[in-house]
Amino acid sequence: MLKLEGIGVSSGIAMGKIFLLKDLISSIPSYSIKKSQIPGEIKRLKKALAKTEKEIKKIQGKVRGEFKKEARIFDVHLLIVKDKRMFEKVVQRLKKKRVNVESAFAFVAQEFISGFAQINVDYLRERRIDIEDVAKRILHNLLGLQRKSLSRLQEKRVIIAHNLSPSETASMSKDKVIAFATDMGGKTSHTAIMARALEIPAVVGLKEITSKVQNEDFIIIDGNRGLVIINPDQETLESYKEKEEHLFVVKKDLSILKDLPCQTKDGRRIKLRTNIELPQEIDHLSSYGAEGIGLYRTEFFYLNRKDLPSEEEQYHFYRKAAEKVNPYPVIIRTLDIGGDKFASSLQISSELNPFLGWRAIRFCLARPDIFKAQLRAILRASPFGNLKIMYPMISGIEELRKANNLLREAKTELKSEGKEFNDNLDIGMMIETPSAAMTADILAKEANFFSIGTNDLIQYSIAVDRVNEKTAYLYEPAHPAILRLIRNTIKASHQEKIWVEMCGEMASEPSFALLLLGLEIDALSMTPFAIPRIKKLIRQVNFQEAKEFAKTVLSLETGKEVMDYSNAFYQKKELFDEKNG
Numbered sequence: 039m040l041k042l043e044g045i046g047v048s049s050g051i052a053m054g055k056i057f058l059l060k061d062l063i064s065s066i067p068s069y070s071i072k073k074s075q076i077p078g079e080i081k082r083l084k085k086a087l088a089k090t091e092k093e094i095k096k097i098q099g100k101v102r103g104e105f106k107k108e109a110r111i112f113d114v115h116l117l118i119v120k121d122k123r124m125f126e127k128v129v130q131r132l133k134k135k136r137v138n139v140e141s142a143f144a145f146v147a148q149e150f151i152s153g154f155a156q157i158n159v160d161y162l163r164e165r166r167i168d169i170e171d172v173a174k175r176i177l178h179n180l181l182g183l184q185r186k187s188l189s190r191l192q193e194k195r196v197i198i199a200h201n202l203s204p205s206e207t208a209s210m211s212k213d214k215v216i217a218f219a220t221d222m223g224g225k226t227s228h229t230a231i232m233a234r235a236l237e238i239p240a241v242v243g244l245k246e247i248t249s250k251v252q253n254e255d256f257i258i259i260d261g262n263r264g265l266v267i268i269n270p271d272q273e274t275l276e277s278y279k280e281k282e283e284h285l286f287v288v289k290k291d292l293s294i295l296k297d298l299p300c301q302t303k304d305g306r307r308i309k310l311r312t313n314i315e316l317p318q319e320i321d322h323l324s325s326y327g328a329e330g331i332g333l334y335r336t337e338f339f340y341l342n343r344k345d346l347p348s349e350e351e352q353y354h355f356y357r358k359a360a361e362k363v364n365p366y367p368v369i370i371r372t373l374d375i376g377g378d379k380f381a382s383s384l385q386i387s388s389e390l391n392p393f394l395g396w397r398a399i400r401f402c403l404a405r406p407d408i409f410k411a412q413l414r415a416i417l418r419a420s421p422f423g424n425l426k427i428m429y430p431m432i433s434g435i436e437e438l439r440k441a442n443n444l445l446r447e448a449k450t451e452l453k454s455e456g457k458e459f460n461d462n463l464d465i466g467m468m469i470e471t472p473s474a475a476m477t478a479d480i481l482a483k484e485a486n487f488f489s490i491g492t493n494d495l496i497q498y499s500i501a502v503d504r505v506n507e508k509t510a511y512l513y514e515p516a517h518p519a520i521l522r523l524i525r526n527t528i529k530a531s532h533q534e535k536i537w538v539e540m541c542g543e544m545a546s547e548p549s550f551a552l553l554l555l556g557l558e559i560d561a562l563s564m565t566p567f568a569i570p571r572i573k574k575l576i577r578q579v580n581f582q583e584a585k586e587f588a589k590t591v592l593s594l595e596t597g598k599e600v601m602d603y604s605n606a607f608y609q610k611k612e613l614f615d616e617k618n619g
C-alpha cells in the first residue's frame with residue numbers, strides 16, 4: 039500500500055483499476071535490428087509518411103471550404119512530411135545505430151524540435167509546434183496506433199497521467215472514467231474544472247504518481263482530502279467503502295433542498311447559478327435547483343476538433359440553452375481561449391507566459407472574424423430566452439469599449455440582413471484582473487453587470503500560476519489582497535446600481551459563503567453539485583450576522599488568520615460538520 043498526497047480538485051471518492059496514460063514520445067519502443075531488416079524499416083517509414091500526408095490533405099480539404107487562411111497551416115505540415123533532410127537523417131541513424139525506425143525517427147524529430155526552440159525569431163520558433171504535431175502523427179502511423187482515446191475505454195477505470203489537457207478531459211466518457219489523478223496541475227486549472235463538471239473525483243499535483251503505479255494496479259482516489267492510495271490493504275479499503283456509502287446518503291439528503299429558496303433566516307435572497315462547460319450539462323441543471331447559468335464557458339466548442347464552430351452551430355446551442363433555462367438567465371461568456379486551453383484549429387503559438395499573453399478578449403479583438411461569429415450567434419439566439427453576454431479578461435475600459443464596438447457592428451449587420459435579436463440584452467464583464475478590480479468604478483458605468491472570476495484574479499494578484507503544483511501553497515483565496523479586491527468590486531458596482539456575481543471556484547466553497555454573503559454579493563455561480571451545500575449553509579444564517587462577520591474578516595492581516603477565524607465561527611455555529619464539508 040502506498041499513500042500519496044496531492045491537491046484534491048474534485049470531491050468524492052472512487053476506487054478501481056488504473057489506466058496509465060503514457061506520453062507517446064516517452065513510450066516509444068527501442069530495440070536493435072539486424073542489417074537485413076534495414077530495407078524493411080525504411081519501407082515502413084515511407085508507408086507511414088505517405089499515410090500521414092494523406093491524413094493531412096484530408097483535414098486540409100475539410101478546413102479549406104470555410105477557413106481559407108487557417109487551411110494554409112497544413113501546407114507547412116505537408117512540407118515537413120516531405121522534408122528530404124529529415125528523411126535522410128532518420129535513414130542514416132537507423133543504419134548507423136541499427137535501431138528500429140520509430141526510435142530513430144523519435145530521436146531525429148526531437149533534434150529538429152530542440153533546434154527550433156532555440157531560434158530567436160518568433161515565426162521560426164513557432165514552427166516547432168508544427169513539427170511536434172506532425173512528428174506525433176508520423177509516430178502514430180509508424181506504431182499503427184492512435185493515442186489511446188479516453189472516449190473509447192472498454193471498462194471503468196481511474197486515469198493516471200502526467201498531465202491531462204482540458205480537451206482530453208472534455209473527451210472523457212463519464213461512464214468509463216470514474217476518477218483521475220495527475221502528476222501536474224492546480225486547483226483551478228481547466229482540467230480540474232472539467233473534472234468537477236463531469237462530477238468525477240480528481241487529485242492533481244501528485245508530482246510523481248506516474249512513476250509509482252502500473253497498469254491494472256488498484257487505487258483509491260479521495261478527492262475530498264487530496265489523497266490517493268495505491269493497492270490499499272483490506273482495512274483501508276473497508277473504511278473507504280463505508281465513506282463512499284456515507285457520501286451517497288449525504289448527497290441524497292442535500293437534494294431535498296432543491297426546491298427551497300436560497301435565502302437567509304432574515305430574508306436576504308441570493309441567487310445560486312451554475313457554471314457549465316459542456317452543452318450536454320444543461321439537461322441536468324434543474325435537478326440541482328439552479329436559478330440559471332451564471333457562466334457558460336464557450337471554449338469547449340473549439341476544443342477536440344480541427345475546424346472552427348460556425349455561427350450557425352453556435353446559434354443552435356445558445357438557442358437551446360436560452361429556451362431550456364428560460365426565464366432564468368444564461369450568461370454566455372465569449373471565447374476565453376489561451377492560457378491553459380488551446381484549440382488546434384486556432385494555431386495559437388506557444389508563449390513563455392500564456393496566462394499573461396494572447397488570450398481571451400485580447401485574442402478575440404485581434405480576430406474579429408471569430409469574435410463576431412460568436413456575437414452574431416448569441417444575438418440571434420437572444421429572442422428565445424434570457425441571454426446575457428459576458429466578456430472575459432477585460433483589463434481596462436478601452437478593451438470593454440472595443441468589444442462593445444464589435445458588438446455594435448454585429449448588430450448593424452444583423453439589422454441589415456433582417457435578422458431578429460434582442461437589442462437590449464445585458465452586457466457584462468468578468469472582473470478577473472487586478473486592473474479591472476481597481477477600476478471597477480469606471481467599468482461599472484459602461485457594463486450592466488460584473489462577474490468576479492477569482493480563479494484568475496488570485497493568480498494575477500498574488501502572481502501565482504493557477505496550474506503550477508509547486509506554487510499551489512501560495513494560491514490563497516483568503517489572502518487579504520483578494521478579499522479587498524472583492525469588497526471594492528462589489529461596492530463599486532452597487533454604487534453604480536449594477537449587480538455582481540462571483541463565478542470563480544471560490545464561490546463554490548462553503549467556507550467563503552458566509553463572507554461573500556456579508557460582502558453583499560448578489561449571486562454565486564458554481565459547479566452544479568456544489569449548489570445544495572451552499573444553499574444549506576445560507577439558509578442557516580442571518581444576513582446581519584454575515585455582515586458583521588465580513589467586517590471582522592476584512593480587518594485580519596493574513597489568509598491564515600482569516601481561515602482560523604472563519605473555522606472557529608463555523609464550528610461555534612455548527613454550520614457544517616466535517617464529514618459532509
Ligand code: PEP
Pocket residue numbers: 231333335374470490491492493494495541542543
Ligand atoms: C475565473 O477566472 O475565475 C473564471 C471563472 O474563468 P476561468 O476559470 O474560465 O478562467
Ligand code: MG
Pocket residue numbers: 430470491493494
Ligand atoms: Mg478566468
